[in-house]
Amino acid sequence: MNILVINAGSSSLKYQLFDMITESVLAKGKVERIGMETAMLSHEPAGRSEFREVSEIWDHTTAIRKVLRVLIDPKEGVLTSMEDVHAVGHRVVHGGESFSGSVLVDERVKAEIRRLFDLAPLHNPGALTGILAVEANLPHVPQVVVFDTAFHQTMPPVAFRYAIPNVFYKKHGVRRYGFHGTSHQYVSQRAAELSGKPIETMKLITCHIGNGASVTAIKHGQSVDTSMGMTPLEGLMMGTRSGDIDPAIVPFAMDKEDLSVNEVNSMLNKHSGLFAVSGGLGDMREVLEAMKEGDRNARLAFDMYEYRLRKYIGAYAAAMNGFDTLIFTAGVGENSALLREVICSQLSYLGLTLDTEANERKGGGDRKISSPDSKVDVWVIPTNEELVIARDTFREAARIRGLSDEEAGAVTC
Numbered sequence: 001m002n003i004l005v006i007n008a009g010s011s012s013l014k015y016q017l018f019d020m021i022t023e024s025v026l027a028k029g030k031v032e033r034i035g036m037e038t039a040m041l042s043h044e045p046a047g048r049s050e051f052r053e054v055s056e057i058w059d060h061t062t063a064i065r066k067v068l069r070v071l072i073d074p075k076e077g078v079l080t081s082m083e084d085v086h087a088v089g090h091r092v093v094h095g096g097e098s099f100s101g102s103v104l105v106d107e108r109v110k111a112e113i114r115r116l117f118d119l120a121p122l123h124n125p126g127a128l129t130g131i132l133a134v135e136a137n138l139p140h141v142p143q144v145v146v147f148d149t150a151f152h153q154t155m156p157p158v159a160f161r162y163a164i165p166n167v168f169y170k171k172h173g174v175r176r177y178g179f180h181g182t183s184h185q186y187v188s189q190r191a192a193e194l195s196g197k198p199i200e201t202m203k204l205i206t207c208h209i210g211n212g213a214s215v216t217a218i219k220h221g222q223s224v225d226t227s228m229g230m231t232p233l234e235g236l237m238m239g240t241r242s243g244d245i246d247p248a249i250v251p252f253a254m255d256k257e258d259l260s261v262n263e264v265n266s267m268l269n270k271h272s273g274l275f276a277v278s279g280g281l282g283d284m285r286e287v288l289e290a291m292k293e294g295d296r297n298a299r300l301a302f303d304m305y306e307y308r309l310r311k312y313i314g315a316y317a318a319a320m321n322g323f324d325t326l327i328f329t330a331g332v333g334e335n336s337a338l339l340r341e342v343i344c345s346q347l348s349y350l351g352l353t354l355d356t357e358a359n360e361r362k363g364g365g366d367r368k369i370s371s372p373d374s375k376v377d378v379w380v381i382p383t384n385e386e387l388v389i390a391r392d393t394f395r396e397a398a399r400i401r402g403l404s405d406e407e408a409g410a411v412t413c
Ligand SMILES: Nc1ncnc2c1ncn2[C@@H]1O[C@H](COP(=O)(O)OP(=O)(O)O)[C@@H](O)[C@H]1O
Pocket: 209, 210, 211, 212, 239, 282, 283, 284, 285, 286, 288, 330, 331, 332, 335, 336
């Protein structure tokens, strides 16, 4: 069975095609700058060189059509016909309180994703457009949605409620939802597998540190608290997002700088974080480079970023009465040995000791970076949200066909 996984943003769309017999990636790629004359498709068939094409792509329906075409292209493609796409899985950022797991797309699911546009205006509209575009191009193929919020639905009210009047929760769904759930779940399960311990006995803190960044406390396999909130703005300092601030700053800034709701939202989501403190560098690689050259603003940005993450780790240690496993994942977490080292050097009060050589060793893959006598195991585990989406989609697609996983893996039409 071949599963196409789609992660649709507002102006871009990433995809991966999996063969579920071997869980191997047959091709992956992305369409960027959707809605412009210079939209670009980059397509990477496994083991072959990347193919790029610039053209006008005005909407997601056309973008998906382009992706399907390149997948069956005689030269660049990896499939013989569109019939070879057996199911499609989508990443949807916000599932609200309605979804605690992945579901097959139907009219109710689409309506619910639409209803949640207000809570995730940057993410949910693109996802729904992606679903409708697949429907238009592949009308008979089952589609499954996997929500960033689903894994965090196990959080107790003490973690998910805000201390503001009830009406906001009851009437408008104002509460902590948490995001990156697919990634937090994947790396925690992977750490349990690699350690040979049942996850039901473990207390983990998972740090997903990419462009967007969040930390999660996972007790016995369940998310019990996480740093992102009603939207992906709360919590850690990020590339261009502020993370936690005094809420009184919002009306203050609106008043003093005469900002509208949209402007203040944009200020906090797109012009804050590393970008604001460093003076224009929103990418951690640029911040690290500038720091090396002695740039003091970049240094402060890095120090704040690290300090805030370390405070969350301390908070979640308190929330779970200790923890046994710390995981770093996503772009910064997987690649910045410096960030990991600075954080871990300040966690020695927990009996945590780093194997500095293992921490600095280059090369991807899952790796333990704590020393053998450390009281807390520290892992770097590359995240793989697409694989989780493919697995969930596979399971749902097999279920509706009444097939076992083994029978479903062998499906070729
Ligand atoms: N070698 C590296 N060292 C430090 N940071 C890195 C490195 N490679 C990538 N990053 C950072 O990872 C971030 C992007 O992470 P990623 O997980 O790909 O983000 P997203 O999926 O949210 O777009 C960027 O800030 C980038 O600078």
